[in-house]
Amino acid sequence: MAGFEEVNYYFRRAARVMDLSPHVERMLITPFREVKVDVSISLDSGELGTFIGYRVQHDRSRGPMKGGLRYHPAVDMDEALGLASLMTWKTAVVNLPYGGAKGGIAVDPARISERELERLTRRFVQQIHDLIGPQTDIPAPDMGTNAQVMAWIMDEYSKIHGFSPAVVTGKPVDLFGSRGREEATGRGVAFAMEEFLKDAGGGEIRGKRCAIQGFGNVGSWTARFLHEAGAKVVAVSDHRGGITNPEGLDVPKLVEHTRRTRTVAGFPGADSISNAELLVSDVDVLIPAALGGVITKENARDVRARYLVEAANAPTTPEADEILTERGIAILPDIYANAGGVTVSYFEWTQNIQQFTWEEAKIVGELRRYMSEAYMTLSKVARQHRVPLRTAAFIVAIGRVGRATVLRGL
Amino acid sequence: VRPVKDLVQTVCTVLCKTLTPSQAEEILAVSRPRSVPAGNIVFKEGEEGSGLFLLLKGSVEVVKQGPNGVDQRLATVEAPSVLGEMSLVSERRHSATVRATRDCEFQVLAREDFLRLLERDNLAAHKLVGAIAEVLARRLRRMNEMAMELLSRADTPPPMEELAAFKQKLFSEWSF
Numbered sequence: 001m002a003g004f005e006e007v008n009y010y011f012r013r014a015a016r017v018m019d020l021s022p023h024v025e026r027m028l029i030t031p032f033r034e035v036k037v038d039v040s041i042s043l044d045s046g047e048l049g050t051f052i053g054y055r056v057q058h059d060r061s062r063g064p065m066k067g068g069l070r071y072h073p074a075v076d077m078d079e080a081l082g083l084a085s086l087m088t089w090k091t092a093v094v095n096l097p098y099g100g101a102k103g104g105i106a107v108d109p110a111r112i113s114e115r116e117l118e119r120l121t122r123r124f125v126q127q128i129h130d131l132i133g134p135q136t137d138i139p140a141p142d143m144g145t146n147a148q149v150m151a152w153i154m155d156e157y158s159k160i161h162g163f164s165p166a167v168v169t170g171k172p173v174d175l176f177g178s179r180g181r182e183e184a185t186g187r188g189v190a191f192a193m194e195e196f197l198k199d200a201g202g203g204e205i206r207g208k209r210c211a212i213q214g215f216g217n218v219g220s221w222t223a224r225f226l227h228e229a230g231a232k233v234v235a236v237s238d239h240r241g242g243i244t245n246p247e248g249l250d251v252p253k254l255v256e257h258t259r260r261t262r263t264v265a266g267f268p269g270a271d272s273i274s275n276a277e278l279l280v281s282d283v284d285v286l287i288p289a290a291l292g293g294v295i296t297k298e299n300a301r302d303v304r305a306r307y308l309v310e311a312a313n314a315p316t317t318p319e320a321d322e323i324l325t326e327r328g329i330a331i332l333p334d335i336y337a338n339a340g341g342v343t344v345s346y347f348e349w350t351q352n353i354q355q356f357t358w359e360e361a362k363i364v365g366e367l368r369r370y371m372s373e374a375y376m377t378l379s380k381v382a383r384q385h386r387v388p389l390r391t392a393a394f395i396v397a398i399g400r401v402g403r404a405t406v407l408r409g410l
Numbered sequence: 411v412r413p414v415k416d417l418v419q420t421v422c423t424v425l426c427k428t429l430t431p432s433q434a435e436e437i438l439a440v441s442r443p444r445s446v447p448a449g450n451i452v453f454k455e456g457e458e459g460s461g462l463f464l465l466l467k468g469s470v471e472v473v474k475q476g477p478n479g480v481d482q483r484l485a486t487v488e489a490p491s492v493l494g495e496m497s498l499v500s501e502r503r504h505s506a507t508v509r510a511t512r513d514c515e516f517q518v519l520a521r522e523d524f525l526r527l528l529e530r531d532n533l534a535a536h537k538l539v540g541a542i543a544e545v546l547a548r549r550l551r552r553m554n555e556m557a558m559e560l561l562s563r564a565d566t567p568p569p570m571e572e573l574a575a576f577k578q579k580l581f582s583e584w585s586f
Contacts, residue, residue: 005478018584024576078477377586399584406577 004081009318011089014394017387028401031081032065032099033057037127039105041119049116053124055103057137058084061404063097064135066169066342068142069149070104071117080104086313086335087342089397094339094374096346099401101137103128109144121149125156132157134166134353140345141170151175166352169345178348180363186221188340189311190229191368193285195375196332196389202284202307206230209248209283211305213237213275214290215264218311218338220255222289227251231285236264237278238290243270244281280304288315295320303329310334325388333390335397336374343370417466417517424490425464426541433534440523444516452493452508452516459497459504461520465489468514474506486511495542498524 008029015025035055043049054077057065067087080102088100105124109117131137141150150168154175157167165176173179180187194205202208208231212219215238223233232248240263243249249270257267265272279286279299286305288294292314295303300320308324309332310316316324316331324331347363358366382392421434429437441464446452452470453460465487472484472493484506487493493508498521527535 018579020576021572023572381586395584396586399580399586402576402584403580406573406580410573 004078004085006314006318007082007086007089010390010394011085011398014387014391014398017385017391018395018398020398024402028059028398028405029085031056031058031084032060033131034077034081035103035128035131036077037124039120039124039127041116041123043116044113049112049120051105051107051120053103053105053127054080055128055131055137056080056084056101057131058100058102059088059401059405060099060136061401061408062092062099064133065099065101065137066091066096066345067101067103067140069139069145069153070102070142071107071109071144071149072104073106073108075104075106083313088401089394090335090339091342092397092400093336093378093393094343094370095377095400096343096370098138098342098346101139102142103139104142104144107144117149118152121152122156125153126160129157129160132167133161134164134349138166138345138349139168140342146170147172147177150177166349169348171348176348176352178344178351178363179358179360180367181344181348182217183221183225184344184367185218185311185338185341186223187225187364188343188367188371189218189222189287189289189309189337190225191340191371192332192337192375193226193287193307193309194229195372195379196309196330197285197307199375199379200307200330204230207232208285209234210285210287211235211244211278211281211283212287212289212311213242213278213294213315214288214312215254215258216290219287219289220258222287222311223251224255234283235273235278235281237273237275238264241265242273242275242278243267244273244278245270285309288312291315293317295324297323300324301327303327305329308332310337313338321390331388331390333393336378336389336393339374340367340371343367420464420466420490421517425462425492426538428537428541429534433537436527436532436534437519437538438517440527441517441519444518446510446514446516448510448512448514450510452510452514453504455504455507457504459494459500459502459521461518461524462495462498463493463508464517464519465491465493466515466517468510468512470508470514471511472506472508481507489514495545497521499539499542499546 037053039053040048040050067084083102084100087102091098091100147170150171153168154165154171158164170181171177197203210226210231210233212223215236223236227233233251234246234248235242235244243264254267258264280302282304285307287309289311295316297319300323307330313334344367351358377396378389378392381395382389417438418431418434421437422429467489469486469488471486473481474484476482
C-alpha cells in the first residue's frame with residue numbers, strides 16, 4: 001500500500017535534487033481537500049449498515065482532479081492521501097490536463113450483495129456530488145470497483161446535475177465508455193517498455209525473456225501485448241502460485257485457461273513456480289503487475305533481471321530501489337509505466353465532452369504518442385541531471401505542477 | 411522476600427512523598443507482589459489497564475507501535491520507578507507495551523483495589539491521587555512547551571521571494 005509517507009519519500013528525493021525550499025515543498029505536498037463522509041444504507045437484512053467514504057483531492061493546478069475509487073476494507077485517509085498525491089505526479093508525468101485525487105469506501109465488496117453495492121454507491125454519490133464533477137474531480141475504477149459501479153455513479157450524479165457522462169471514466173462501452181479502456185494499462189506498459197528498452201540499450205521487445213507477477217487485468221493484458229510483440233513470457237503467477245516454461249508460454253492459450261479455471265496454476269506444458277521464485281527468475285525483464293511492496297531489501301540482491309518494469313503501484317520499497325540501482329538494474333518507475341490506464345481514461349472523458357466516439361486505432365495511436373512523448377522527456381531529464389528514471393519522473397512532475405501553480409499565482 | 415521496612419520506604423520516596431509509613435503500609439496491604447523474568451511482557455499496548463506497577467528491582471523498556479507498524483522504543487526505566495499510574499485514574503487501555511529487560515520484581519496495585527480504598531475514604535489513597543495528578547500536570551506542562559516550540563518553528567510565513575525564486579528556477583534550470 002502506498003501511504004502518504006512512502007509516496008513522499010520519492011517526492012523528497014527529487015525535491016532535494018531540485019533544491020526546493022521547505023516551504024515550497026510543503027505547498028506542493030499539502031492536499032487541496034480531504035473529505036470523509038458517512039455512507040449509511042439499509043442492508044438486505046433490514047439492518048442499518050454504516051460505512052465510511054473518503055475522497056482526497058490533492059492538486060488542481062493543472063486541471064480537474066482524477067483518480068480511482070477503491071472499495072476495500074483497508075481504505076483509510078492515509079492511503080487515500082498517498083494515492084491522491086501519486087495521481088497528481090502521474091498525470092503530470094504523462095502531461096494529461098489533470099490533477100490528482102483518490103478515494104473509496106472502507107467495505108469488502110465480496111461480502112455485500114449486488115443490490116447493497118448499488119445502494120452504497122448511490123448513497124456515496126449523494127454525499128460527495130457537490131465535490132466531484134466533469135470539471136472538478138472525475139473518479140475511475142480501482143480495487144473493488146468496476147464499470148458497473150461507474151455506471152451507477154454516472155446515473156446518480158446525472159439525476160442531480162443533469163446528463164453528465166464525463167463525471168466518471170471506466171464506464172461500460174455501452175454507456176459512454178471508451179474502446180480500449182480495459183486493456184489500456186497493459187497496452188501502456190508494453191509501449192513504455194518498448195521506449196525504455198530502446199533507450200537503455202536493451203534493443204527491441206522481440207525475443208526478450210519476461211516474467212510477470214500478477215495475471216489480473218494489468219498482468220494478463222501486458223502478457224498479451226508483449227507476446228504479440230514477440231517477447232517470450234517465460235513465467236507468470238497469481239495469488240494461487242505461478243508457472244514457468246523457459247521456451248515461452250503460449251499466452252493466448254493461458255488467457256483461455258485462466259478464464260476457465262480463474263488461475264494460471266495447472267496450465268498444461270509448464271512447471272509450477274512460487275511467487276518468490278518468479279521474482280528472482282533468470283529473465284531479461286521482470287514485471288511486477290499485482291501487489292505493492294514485493295521487491296524488498298530481502299530479495300533485491302537476488303533479482304536476476306536486467307530491467308524492472310513497474311506495472312503495479314509501488315512494487316519496490318525504497319531500500320530495494322537503492323539496492324537495484326546500485327547493482328545497475330534499470331527501473332522503469334510505476335508513475336510512468338502504468339500511466340496508460342489514466343491516459344485512456346482521459347481519452348474517454350475527452351470523447352464524452354465532445355459527444356464523439358473514437359475508433360480503437362485512434363485510441364491506440366494516441367496512447368502510443370502520449371507514452372512515447374512522456375518517455376522522451378523523462379529520458380532527457382535523467383541524462384541531463386544524471387538521475388535514475390524515477391527521480392527524473394518526479395522532477396518532471398514537480399516542474400509541471402510547480403509551473404502551473406506559480407503561473408496561476410497564489 | 412524483601413523486608414517490609416524497605417518496601418515502605420520505597421513507597422514513600424518513589425510513589426508518593428506525602429505518605430506516612432503507616433499509610434504506605436495501607437497501600438501495600440491491598441497490593442500484590444509480581445515477578446517478571448527478563449524478556450517477558452509486563453503489560454501490552456491496547457490491553458485493559460490493570461493498575462499501577464511499582465518497579466522494585468530490574469529494568470524495563472517502554473515500547474509503542476508506530477503508525478507504520480514498527481515497534482518504537484520510547485524509554486528504558488530502571489528500578490525503583492512507577493509504571494501504569496494513568497490506569498488508576500482513567501479507564502483507558504495501556505498506551506504502550508512494557509517489557510522486562512532484566513528480571514523484575516513489582517508491587518502491583520490493582521485498579522479495583524485502589525478504587526475500593528478510595529470509596530472507604532482512605533486518606534492514603536487520596537494522597538496517591540494527588541501525587542498522580544502532580545505527575546500528570548508536570549507532563550502536560552512539558553508537552554505544552556514542546557507544542558509551542560514546534561508551532562513557532564513551523565509557522566514562519568514563507569517569504570514571497572522564495573516563491574519567486576522557485577518560479578525563476580522552474581523556467582530556467584528545470585524547464586523541459
